[in-house]
Amino acid sequence: MSRVDAHHHVWTLSRGDYGWLEPTAALAPIYRDFDLAELRPLLAAAGIDATLLVQAAPTLAETRFLLDIARESGGLVRGVVGWADLGAADAVETLGPLARDPLLKSVRPMLQDLADPEWITRPDVQPALAALPPQRPAPSFVIRPLHSPNDSRRVGLVWRRGYPKAQELALLGDLIINNPPVGTRSILKREAAVRVRS
Numbered sequence: 001m002s003r004v005d006a007h008h009h010v011w012t013l014s015r016g017d018y019g020w021l022e023p024t025a026a027l028a029p030i031y032r033d034f035d036l037a038e039l040r041p042l043l044a045a046a047g048i049d050a051t052l053l054v055q056a057a058p059t060l061a062e063t064r065f066l067l068d069i070a071r072e073s074g075g076l077v078r079g080v081v082g083w084a085d086l087g088a089a090d091a092v093e094t095l096g097p098l099a100r101d102p103l104l105k106s107v108r109p110m111l112q113d114l115a116d117p118e119w120i121t122r123p124d125v126q127p128a129l130a131a132l133p134p135q136r137p138a139p140s141f142v143i144r145p146l147h148s149p150n151d152s153r154r155v156g157l158v159w160r161r162g163y164p165k166a167q168e169l170a171l172l173g174d175l176i177i178n179n180p181p182v183g184t185r186s187i188l189k190r191e192a193a194v195r196v197r198s
Contacts, residue, residue, distance in 0.1 A: 002049040004078060009056045010034045010069060017057040036073055043076070054081040058110050063098065070103045079105035084128070089117070091128035099132070107132075 011018055012033050023031045043051060054067045063082030072079035084094055084107045098104050111120060122147065 003047060005043065005048045007050045007054050007081075008051045009054055010036060010039065010066070011056050012065075015057075015065065016063070017059045017062055019057070021056070036076060040076060049080045050076055052079045052105065053077050053083060055083045055108070058083050058085075058113075060084065060094065063104070063107075067101055067103055069098075079103055081105060081106040081108055083109070085109075086128035087122065087125045088128075089124075091125075092131040095128060095131055101148060120154070126131065 011021070013021070013031070018080070021027060021031060040052070045048075053070060055062045055066060057147070060083070063080065063084065066080045066082060068082050080103050082098065082104055084098060086092060086107070086109050088094065095107070109120070109125075116122075120129075
């Protein structure tokens with residue numbers, strides 16, 4: 001049985017689309033290029049046979065860059081979690097060619113970086129979500145607690161492949177209410193009802 005590490009980033013700073021990655025003191029240790037030549041021996045030493053690459057920039061160029069690396073990896077990279085602007089007017093047309101690449105396993109809008117916590121429910125995003133094939137690429141979302149003082153919710157939205165939206169939100173609500181993050185149990189008890197938008 002193969003062991004696969006499901007989350008690695010590689011990047012080349014000169015590509016110029018890593019807006020979050022700046023030469024600050026806090027980011028100095030990672031403000032450099034990372035590539036498979038550096039990763040490969042580390043995976044081997046840990047007994048890991050393969051990896052998935054995950055986008056570090058919210059651009060189509062990043063997605064294509066990672067897919068090129070995956071194709072040239074000799075089987076080390078088994079898939080890519082890329083990015084596409086699901087709210088763009090041409091999102092459905094953009095996803096078509098990407099979805100045909102067998103190495104693209106998922107796309108993720110960077111929900112944790114968006115100002116609107118309900119962005120994923122917007123009408124302009126729904127056509128792209130509906131256009132995702134049932135098997136690939138599955139949407140993949142990073143979520144984090146909401147910090148608005150007027151919003152006691154601590155839950156983002158997640159959809160997994162094959163689940164209707166209502167069923168997925170109910171499962172997510174049950175999971176978090178029964179296994180809340182530290183310090184959120186009382187908030188979640190007050191906010192136990194999960195509102196589902198159809």
